[in-house]
Every structure is written in structure tokens, then in C-alpha cells.
Amino acid sequence: MKKILFLCTGNYYRSRFAEIYFNWHAKQLGLAWQAESRGLAIDANNPGPMSRFTEEHLAGLGIPFDEYRRLPIDAAHEDFETSDLVIAVKEAEHRPLMDRRFPKWLEQVEFWKVHDIDCATPAEALPILEEHVAKLLQRVAG
Template sequence: MKKILFVCTGNTCRSPMAAALFNRLAAASGIGYEAASAGLAATEGSPASASAIKAMEGYPGADLSCHTSRRLTYADIKEASLVLTMERAHRQYILSMYPEAHQKVFTLKEYVYGADGDITDPYGGDEAVYRHCAGILSKAVEKLAEKLK
């Protein structure tokens, strides 16, 4: 099975939501991919943000209640078929550390829509901000699953 890695800053909001949403679709469609997530500045072992967990309640099968954050490693980059970041700055940082990965590191919006852009960090926002972010991620991940079929 091929692996997709979603990357954000702290691995408590965007990337775990994206991975959970993708895995929910991948399981239903059998596309041969699975997703994981990591953060560039993650504190190892932190839970997903309470608001991210709540936002995922609207997407059955995308449960973050058992998620624990982890920091991006070289092994993650090496093992992934595709690395999708939430921001251009994340992509730049990864490519500065691992230039050999240039053919598989993109922002999520760049890979899915062909137009570069960031997915705004909901951290610190209210539940409506998290739900909005989850909606953006859900649409992007649906397009991603279609593209990978």
C-alpha cells in the first residue's frame, strides 16, 4: 500500500484532520493508499486539539480522539509516496532539509488544484474556524482521492 504523508506545524489540527479524512475515503474506495501525518514543530505525544476532534464529528470514520502528535522524520519522507503540506513554508522547509524529495513534496492545494496556496491554521480559533478548515480539507481530500484512482 502506498503512503501519503500530510504535514503541518504542530500535528494537532490540519494534518491529522487531512489524514483522517483521506483514510476514511481510501477505506471506502479501496484506492491503495493510506495516510499518516506529522508536524515540523510537533511536541511528541500531544493529543489532537479538542476543536479538531469536535470538527471531525461531522465526518463519520474520521475520528481523532486517539491521535498523538509526532515530529516529521527523514524516515517519514523516505517512506512516503507523496508528501502534502498545509503551507508553502512547510514545503520550503522540507525541501531545504531533503532536496532529494523535490518530486514528491507539494502543498495540498498545489497538488490537488494546480494552484499554490496555504490552508490557514485554525489553531486558537473557535469551533466554527475548525469546522471551516475541516470543510476545506474535506473538499481537497476528495479531489485527491479522485486524482489517485
């Protein structure tokens, strides 16, 4: 089983959505890929284990997420060592965090441009993330 690591700032909203959305579709397609997600700057003030926007959007798509209810997880070197592909969801936000915390792994990271809630509404950002993940699924399916 190959592993994808999705990164965002808090591992609460975007990376969690990408992880769950990818895993659900990869299972439906019978792909030997599994996604995990981590945060590069965890915020302990998040209300609960996962963004309500992530939960609402997944529910609207009919994708179950109960098994993914957990508190955000901070990225660690082991996450990069065990991943076949690493994707950070917003380059402008995550490249500096990667450079500061994990410079050894910076060149292996693929960067997307999916805004956080301060720059785009969930109704704008999550469909863009869906498109990116759909293209990724096609790519790993070969």
C-alpha cells in the same frame, strides 16, 4: 499499499484531520492507499493528542477517530523515503520548514494553501481541507 504523508506544523490539527479523513474515504472506496501524518515543528504545549477542532469536525462527519489518538509525531527522513506522495498543507508556512529541515525532499512535496487557526477558523479551514482531500482521492483513484 501506497502511502501518502500529510505534513503540517504541529501534527495536531490539519495534517491529522487530512490523514483520518483520507483514510476513512480511501477505505470506503477500496483504494490501496494509506495516509500518515507528521509535523515539521512540533509544539509540546498542545493540550492532548489531537486538536479538539479536528475531533469535533470528524465527529460531525460521522468519521471515527479513536484509533488515531496519539501524540503528534515529528517528521523524519524515513517518512519521506517510504512515502509515494508528500503533501504539506500550507505552502507559506511549510516550505521554509521543509527547506530548513529536509531540503533533499523539498522538490517532491506538493503544497496546498490551508490556513492554520491563526489565519482561519476551523469552520473555514477544515471544509477547504476536505475539498483538497476529496480531489486527491479522485486523483489517486485514477
